[in-house]
Amino acid sequence: MQQSSIGEWDRVWVNAHLATMVAAEGNLNAYGEVKDAALAVRGDRIAWMGSSADALARARAQDVAVSDCGGAWLLPGLIDCHTHLVYGGSRVEEFEKRLCGVSYEEIARAGGGIQSTVNATRAATREALLESATRRAQCLMAEGVTTLEIKSGYGLELGVERRLLEVARELGRRLPVSVRTTYLGLHALPQEAAADRAGFVGQVSGPWLEALAGSGLIDAVDAFCENIAFSLAETEQFLHAARRLGVPAHVHAGQLSDMGAAELAARFGALSADHLEYLSAAGATALAAAGTVAVLLPGAYYMLRQTTPPPVPLLRQAGVAMALATDCNPGTSPCTSLLLALNMGCTLFGLTPHEALAGVTRHAAQALGLQAEIGTLEIGKRADFALYRIDRPAELCYNLGANPCTGVVYGGVPRRFKN
Numbered sequence: 335m336q337q338s339s340i341g342e343w344d345r346v347w348v349n350a351h352l353a354t355m356v357a358a359e360g361n362l363n364a365y366g367e368v369k370d371a372a373l374a375v376r377g378d379r380i381a382w383m384g385s386s387a388d389a390l391a392r393a394r395a396q397d398v399a400v401s402d403c404g405g406a407w408l409l410p411g412l413i414d415c416h417t418h419l420v421y422g423g424s425r426v427e428e429f430e431k432r433l434c435g436v437s438y439e440e441i442a443r444a445g446g447g448i449q450s451t452v453n454a455t456r457a458a459t460r461e462a463l464l465e466s467a468t469r470r471a472q473c474l475m476a477e478g479v480t481t482l483e484i485k486s487g488y489g490l491e492l493g494v495e496r497r498l499l500e501v502a503r504e505l506g507r508r509l510p511v512s513v514r515t516t517y518l519g520l521h522a523l524p525q526e527a528a529a530d531r532a533g534f535v536g537q538v539s540g541p542w543l544e545a546l547a548g549s550g551l552i553d554a555v556d557a558f559c560e561n562i563a564f565s566l567a568e569t570e571q572f573l574h575a576a577r578r579l580g581v582p583a584h585v586h587a588g589q590l591s592d593m594g595a596a597e598l599a600a601r602f603g604a605l606s607a608d609h610l611e612y613l614s615a616a617g618a619t620a621l622a623a624a625g626t627v628a629v630l631l632p633g634a635y636y637m638l639r640q641t642t643p644p645p646v647p648l649l650r651q652a653g654v655a656m657a658l659a660t661d662c663n664p665g666t667s668p669c670t671s672l673l674l675a676l677n678m679g680c681t682l683f684g685l686t687p688h689e690a691l692a693g694v695t696r697h698a699a700q701a702l703g704l705q706a707e708i709g710t711l712e713i714g715k716r717a718d719f720a721l722y723r724i725d726r727p728a729e730l731c732y733n734l735g736a737n738p739c740t741g742v743v744y745g746g747v748p749r750r751f752k753n
């Protein structure tokens with residue numbers, strides 16, 4: 335294992351089993367397991383990894399702070415690369431309707447669905463939005479999430495979209511978790527724009543995008559490309575505008591039907607194409623060629639009681655990197671547990687525990703364009719990691735509802751959660 339090191343240490347964690355999640359050829363030692371190991375940090379970086387005995391000797395000689403992990407497993411901090419966790423209201427009534435047989439599409443077409451959350455979000459104060467989003471983020475953090483992507487998309491007018499993105503940025507300042515923001519400009523057509531689709535898409539792709547990008551509020555854009563949302567041509571107009579500004583893209587693709595959105599995402603070199611329940615072989619090949627990550631969202635699939643899972647064998651065969659995320663949102667995935675998404679990725683989509691864990695670490699980092707910085711335990715990367723009381727890494731995918739996380743370290747700074 336790596337022994338080159340960065341200068342002095344500030345603190346060292348000893349008596350841990352590491353799962354570095356560094357990609358392994360031929361899948362031997364697929365989690366990058368290193369038993370009875372230690373990891374040292376310098377500032378906010380991983381400075382050294384090696385044996386506990388070596389670490390203790392050096393720590394004693396140099397007066398370095400030591401944390402004893404008591405045989406816990408230590409993994410890269412988890413990354414939830416697709417959430418909509420800033421919103422107002424709830425959709426529990428819609429949940430009840432769906433249980434009585436009304437479909438998601440029917441509710442959306444009747445002006446419920448996303449539009450009802452837009453109404454509640456527009457009516458919410460900044461403080462209320464911040465407070466409810468903080469609670470959701472804290473649930474994720476308590477499981478070991480250290481990086482969180484947050485999409486706007488429930489404002490659908492410039493001022494409210496700006497507020498959602500500002501709340502997301504504020505969350506990143508107030509909490510130790512790292513936040514990446516995405517302007518989900520094309521999520522639904524707001525009621526007031528019903529008579530002028532082209533005008534709305536023009537605003538979103540023009541002055542609104544320029545204003546939000548100009549304010550430094552967005553790290554990426556996203557569009558819901560779907561027959562109940564926006565067409566390929568409309569999505570393409572938005573992606574063109576983002577590309578002109580140098581803003582990377584994600585695309586909600588193939589959630590309810592295959593319109594060729596994955597191919598479109600690939601053509602624009604999108605960071606990720608998300609959902610992908612409906613995906614052709616050509617779509618999978620296009621994603622692989624473009625290096626676009628497939629972000630799978632089993633929470634939404636489960637909530638909507640869908641029956642066509644994403645074609646995981648096709649994605650595997652094509653060599654597409656697969657990530658997993660909560661899709662935390664009030665309509666289709668009121669989910670604040672990335673560990674639950676791990677289990678669902680395995681049980682509902684047929685991922686191996688190794689693929690699932692790569693999907694919330696290395697591949698989730700890639701889906702955010704952050705693979706040089708986070709996603710694996712490697713010297714020089716950001717010291718974001720989590721400790722778990724488990725016997726082996728696959729146990730993180732196995733439990734339903736238990737949280738074995740005993741500590742989380744953000745940029746070298748430890749926080750303890752009571753689990």
Ligand code: DI6
Nearest residue numbers: 447448558586634663665666
């Ligand atoms: N797909 C989804 O699953 C969420 N957004 C999207 O584009 C659901 C949004 C909602 O129903 O509120």
Ligand code: FE
Nearest residue numbers: 416418586661
């Ligand atoms: Fe989503």
